[in-house]
Amino acid sequence: MQLDLNLLAALDALLEEGSVAGAAERLHVTAPAMSRSLGRIRRTTGDQILVRTGRTMTPTPYAIAVRGQVHELLRQVQDVLAPSRELDLASLERTFTLRWHDSLVALGGPALLAAAREQAPGVRLRFLAESSVDTPELRRGEIDLEANANRPTAPDIRAEQVAETRHVIAVRRGHPLTRVTTVTAARYAEAEHITVSRRGRLGNVLDDALARLGLTRRVVASAPTDGAAFEFVRGSDLLVTAPEATTRSAAAVLGLTLLPLPLELPPAAVYLSWHQRYDTDPAHVWLRGLARTALTPEVGPEVGQSHQKDQVR
Template sequence: MTHMQLDLNLLAALDALLEEGSVAGAAARLHVTAPAMSRSLGRIRRTTGDQILVRTGRTMTPTPYAIAVREQVHDLLQQVQGVLAPSRELDLTTLERTFTLRWHDSLVVLGGPALLAEVRRQAPGVRLRFIAESSIDTPGLRRGEVDLEANANRPTQPEIRSDRVAETRQVIVMRRGHPLARAEAVTAARYAEAEHVTISRRGRFDNALDETLARLGLTRRVVATVPTEGAGFEFVRESDLLVTAPESTTHSAVADLGLVLLPLPFELPPAPVYLSWHQRYDTDPAHVWLRDLARTALAGPTGGGNQSTP
């Protein structure tokens, strides 16, 4: 038993070392001291016959062996933790748990309040932590730092599950007195000739919409990019700029701001909404419960697709 316990501790240490790339980072991750983690690294080196991490200047670099086994080590650790986790009947009235949700900001607006209201009604001891999306891809789901993601991106990693829970079409948002504020005034050419603000957490000036315009022989001029829809709406309130945004999340906001919505004058496929999670939570009763509530909240009153992706 002692030998098995030692192996499990080393597996957890190795996973943390490979994820963090430093002894100090791995120690903080596992809530142990740096010297204790250094001793674990020494045992791992003796056990594997590999240095695992080697110092290059002021940083540590993983060896080719460490890079090769990183995913396998992580998967093994998750399997072990799944086997050892006690299986209990879910009692929502006594459940105390905090779930971290990284959703696109428009989806927090669209489905967050309804989700929280239902969670509080069924499980008052549960808290929801909504966090902002990063401007770069982060391995939050795989590292267990995020329980549920919701955005327009279908995950490609095999260990990440996803459901397409809804879709929404894009609409044009402009000020009420805009020269194009009548549907019959908006043509594809006039849309392209206008100046635009795009909404992108990564700061991208173009998106799928521009690819569609290009096929029509048109190019639009994007003068700014902003990270949230709320910011985009403020930019168009007092100008002749246009912003294109998902219809499902704009209706409630634009009326109060004196803005109008108009349909795009060309065909653009609707934007999907994916709910994503790590496969380690597939059979976690509390997570299954939260996923079901999140699907309903994100589908909204109009409903949406629901296609599971393994």
């Protein structure tokens, strides 16, 4: 038997109003249309539902018995087909799993956690390290939100660019490059470099930019994360090239000097990525808004100011 959900709404209205005219007015249909619906309900259930007693209509025992069930079923159908998009943050209890580049965790993680705890105390955040290989956890629903420099290409993965920042050079205080007036491309290439690569790659777009100038650099090591690379840099004459927004706070803590990069590179982008199943999920929309704000880099001092202080010393 093929069921018509419109009959459920009509039956609920008939039982609530106790008349064909009242039910028709409630559902904004004509009385003849409602009368036809009552006829179909009677044929489907095998019960009269409403019977005339004088000038009024009285529900049958069956109708009285199922009145509450009909109303609850209609509410459930409405919840499924027209769900409420209101979000009660105070009562929200949910654990979100985020896979962010380590430098982005350092940049925006604390602000995101603080905002989430203030607005929704029942929410918990799980930050996972990036994998050295591309994995399908976003598609499988095991990861709620990714943040890194890569725009995904899969058609079912959504992405939003939330920030962009230029590249800078990070060196220890007193590094030979801090004692020159201008960091040229040649001087940059002559220094010893460490790269940041979760796959252990020793080359990247910087080598292409140098090659266009007829220059090559010496890369002596790679580190899996920005934080690891900074530790190498602060204890040696190595330099690392990294996005300014994710490097500035670490440089201040570790006592590193930031220098302008003497190469023309497109700005480093920051993307938030998620599976399309979460496009309209209210809690996920709320989380993305907080993440977007947390990952927007603040305006800091111009790169090179600390370099000038080193020269004065």
